[in-house]
Structures are given as structure tokens and as C-alpha cells.
Amino acid sequence: MTAGRVPVERRRRRPTKAGTVLTEELIVDCALRLAGEHGAEALSVRRLGAALGCDPSALYRYFHDTDDLLLAVADRIIGESMEGFVPEGDWLDGLRAMARRVYAGYSRHPRIAALAAYRVTRRPHEFRAVDTGIGLMLEGGFDEADAVRNYAAFIDTVLGHAALDAAHLALAPERRGADTRAWADAYQALPSATHPRLAQVRGQLPLMGESSFETALGLFLAALEVRAAGAAG
Amino acid sequence: MTAGRVPVERRRRRPTKAGTVLTEELIVDCALRLAGEHGAEALSVRRLGAALGCDPSALYRYFHDTDDLLLAVADRIIGESMEGFVPEGDWLDGLRAMARRVYAGYSRHPRIAALAAYRVTRRPHEFRAVDTGIGLMLEGGFDEADAVRNYAAFIDTVLGHAALDAAHLALAPERRGADTRAWADAYQALPSATHPRLAQVRGQLPLMGESSFETALGLFLAALEVRAAGAAG
DNA sequence: GCCCTTATGTCAACACCATTGACGCAATGT
DNA sequence: ACATTGCGTCAATGGTGTTGACATAAGGGC
Numbered sequence: 001m002t003a004g005r006v007p008v009e010r011r012r013r014r015p016t017k018a019g020t021v022l023t024e025e026l027i028v029d030c031a032l033r034l035a036g037e038h039g040a041e042a043l044s045v046r047r048l049g050a051a052l053g054c055d056p057s058a059l060y061r062y063f064h065d066t067d068d069l070l071l072a073v074a075d076r077i078i079g080e081s082m083e084g085f086v087p088e089g090d091w092l093d094g095l096r097a098m099a100r101r102v103y104a105g106y107s108r109h110p111r112i113a114a115l116a117a118y119r120v121t122r123r124p125h126e127f128r129a130v131d132t133g134i135g136l137m138l139e140g141g142f143d144e145a146d147a148v149r150n151y152a153a154f155i156d157t158v159l160g161h162a163a164l165d166a167a168h169l170a171l172a173p174e175r176r177g178a179d180t181r182a183w184a185d186a187y188q189a190l191p192s193a194t195h196p197r198l199a200q201v202r203g204q205l206p207l208m209g210e211s212s213f214e215t216a217l218g219l220f221l222a223a224l225e226v227r228a229a230g231a232a233g
Numbered sequence: 234m235t236a237g238r239v240p241v242e243r244r245r246r247r248p249t250k251a252g253t254v255l256t257e258e259l260i261v262d263c264a265l266r267l268a269g270e271h272g273a274e275a276l277s278v279r280r281l282g283a284a285l286g287c288d289p290s291a292l293y294r295y296f297h298d299t300d301d302l303l304l305a306v307a308d309r310i311i312g313e314s315m316e317g318f319v320p321e322g323d324w325l326d327g328l329r330a331m332a333r334r335v336y337a338g339y340s341r342h343p344r345i346a347a348l349a350a351y352r353v354t355r356r357p358h359e360f361r362a363v364d365t366g367i368g369l370m371l372e373g374g375f376d377e378a379d380a381v382r383n384y385a386a387f388i389d390t391v392l393g394h395a396a397l398d399a400a401h402l403a404l405a406p407e408r409r410g411a412d413t414r415a416w417a418d419a420y421q422a423l424p425s426a427t428h429p430r431l432a433q434v435r436g437q438l439p440l441m442g443e444s445s446f447e448t449a450l451g452l453f454l455a456a457l458e459v460r461a462a463g464a465a466g
Numbered sequence: 467g468c469c470c471t472t473a474t475g476t477c478a479a480c481a482c483c484a485t486t487g488a489c490g491c492a493a494t495g496t
Numbered sequence: 497a498c499a500t501t502g503c504g505t506c507a508a509t510g511g512t513g514t515t516g517a518c519a520t521a522a523g524g525g526c
Contacts, residue, residue, distance in 0.1 A: 138433070150448065187360070
């Protein structure tokens, strides 16, 4: 009935045919579990309905459409990642810890992350995380505009790497293997006549198959430290 | 017939019902055009077949499956991006120019980029680009392992931002608007009691809606310059 | 110039998918 | 006890990728 998500307090709770009582929370739980166990392709309205023991169309009483559901799941992941986070040490340590938490959180749910990492959830857990992150930038001594700009660059870098690595993890095993092996196979085979630099570093190419998140994070934060010193001094 | 992509030189060329003669190249062209004109959701085997004037299943004679086709399209984008690229200035200028080219290339095809930016195409244009990029790192004075590691971090950062921004551009207009407005609406409305840092920088929040690519790129390259000086000295 | 082989375009079918409108049960407030 | 209505269910629509069997025409050998 295209009514979409019911905003106000829900009153009538009728158990489904299978006996469970649906909740926005329960649905998000189930979606997360389902996507984790069997691929992201298992995350369809139909399978979700089957797993919950209800008719697929029942979900439309709780979420406007699948995108809406996806955002709810993404916000849950942000919440999990940042739960109990209290920055320790200086602002750089705080940012580093936050980056690792967010990255790890999305890595724990690669199938979802690949779809949702780049979205703005506009939901409570995200609000809290952005508040925390911008707070750390302000601690670093940046003015308000730079704090926001730097936070945007920071979180986009983290999310970009998270999405990249998650997408790789989320590939079907056969495909993931092919992508990883590419660096040891296809790239090894290129002749030095046409690809001299590749041939030169041939022995190191398997490094391309590993995550570059920590390298990129280290570089980013080092640059931020320099810039903060400049802003203060 | 599940034969998949025909590897060797194709001999018999039979025109389709509509008279066109299919080619791997022609199909990639058409896919790129189709995804550009009407959303990425328009990029389906059936629509592609319709646009080419052939039966949808004919495409399976040229590509093993849609993922295979996607990689071919992605490689074409890389080729377009790097076409005629000759690094000018020092290695940092070269990396900056390369980053901007790749970012722009994917931005020109956001619907594809959102799907393909994180894949390894294992195809000629990608080989060439990686060879070029690692060459620039070697010019910077890094040893072979660091050159590969830094190139991985570099290209992943660029691709991550490209995918992030592309995914945003690729959203349905109504959804994109909602995501962008979030920073000016939902985030503005949060009370300073619960979200003090957000309230403090309230005026600057719309900056979050803009791309952070240039900021992140600047920071990344600045850090790389410092590290290169350390490696040399 | 014919025939044989085979590459490749076409057809039909399968098993999925998201979404919607009508329907009706049952839980709730009176 | 009743009326209201939230919400779970059903059925249907129009999309998707992929496959196997089939038919046809192109090209090579003679």
C-alpha cells in the first residue's frame, strides 16, 4: 500500500504466520545475518521474508523500499563500529582509532559495505560518529571550515578504502581468487619490453593484492599532523 | 551455450537481424553510451541487446557473463582516462595529473564507476596505467617494495574517492538530493546539547556535501613527498 | 561452384528479483 | 461487545541474468 515506513509508535503487533513478531530492529538483524552467511546476493526481499517467516511484502510496512532498508543496516554497522568508543591519547591517536574501527566494522560485513559505505544514512549512529570525528579535528587546532573539510577527506578516505576492500572480500570466491592472482599471474607475465617498470618490480607485485588501508591511513594522518602544526604555528 | 568469450581470432561474422555486425568493441561502446544516457539500471543484457539490435543472449558469445562485460567496460574507461598521458614536471606532478585523469575518467561514467572502480580488470589499459604509476613512484626514489606499496595506497585512495563520488552522482536524482540536503537539513537540526561539535561547526556543514577528492589528494601527496625525502636522505 | 563445418545469432524457458493493490484478520481503545 | 485500523497475506506485474537447443549463413577445401 505504498504507505512506507511507519513513523510513529506502532501499536498493533500481529505475529506472522510463523509466529514471530516483526520489528524494524529484528529485520535489520536478520538482514545483517543473512548477508553475512550467504552472499549479498542472498539479501533479497524474498529471502529476507523467508528467513523471518513472513510474506516478503510485509517488509514494506517497515521500510519504504530496499534502499531505505540498506541505509538502516548501514547505520547499524556504524553503531556497532563506534560502540563504546572513547578517544584516548591525542587527537591523531583518536582519528587513527576511529578509522580502524570504521574500517573493521565495514570489513565485518563486506557484502553490505560494498553497497552502503558511500551512503549518507541520516540516522542516529552516523550523527554521533560525525560529531565525534569533527570534534577530534577541532582538537587538532583546525578552524571550523578546515575541521569540516579535513573530516570529510578523512572519512571519505577511510570509507573509500573500506568499500574497496569490502567489495573485494564480497566477490564470489572464484572471482576474488582471480582478482588476487592477477598480480601474481597476469602481471608477472608482461614482458619488460612493453612494461619495463612492472618487470622491474615483478617480485614485489603480490603486495598489490593486499590491503593498502594502513599505508594510506598512515600517510593521511602524517600529512594532517604537518598541516595542524602549520595552522597552530 | 556457455562457451564464453571466444579467445582466438573470430572468423565467421554473421550480421544480426537488424543488420549490424557485433564486435566486442561495439558492445562496450554501446554499454558505455547506454549507461551514460539512461541510468546504470538501464545497463541490462536485454536493453543492451535491444540497443544493438540483437538477441540478448548473443552477448554471451562475446563475454562470459555480465561481470566480464563490466571489466571490459572498466578497462575502456581506464584507457580513455590515460590516453596520451605523458608525465610532465617531477614525479609528484605526474602522480597528481594521473590521479586527476583517473578521477575524471570515472566521474565521466559514474554509473559504471560505482560498480567497477574497485575491480582489477586484468586488461591492457590497466597494465599500462599501473606500469606508468609505479614508474613515477620509482622516480620518487622509493625502493621497489615501497614503490609498489605506495602505488597501491595511491591508486586505492584515488579509486576509493572516485567510487564514492561516482556512487553519489549515480544515485537517482531524488535520492542524491536527499543525501546532499542531509548536511543542510538533518544535520543542522541536531541540538547542541547532544551533538555539541556538530552544532559548533553548523555553518560549515554544507562543505560535507562537496567532494573531498582534492583535499585528500593534496594531503596524500604531501605525505608522500615527506617520505620520499626521508628515503633519499 | 559445391559441400561441410562451425561460428554465432535466435528462440524459449527457468528461476529469480522489487514492488504494489486488494483483502481480511485480529489486536486495541472505547 | 464493537468499531477501527495496523499490518500480515495473496496474487499479479514487469523486470532481471543465464542456459540449451536450434537454425542459418559464412568460409575453406576441393
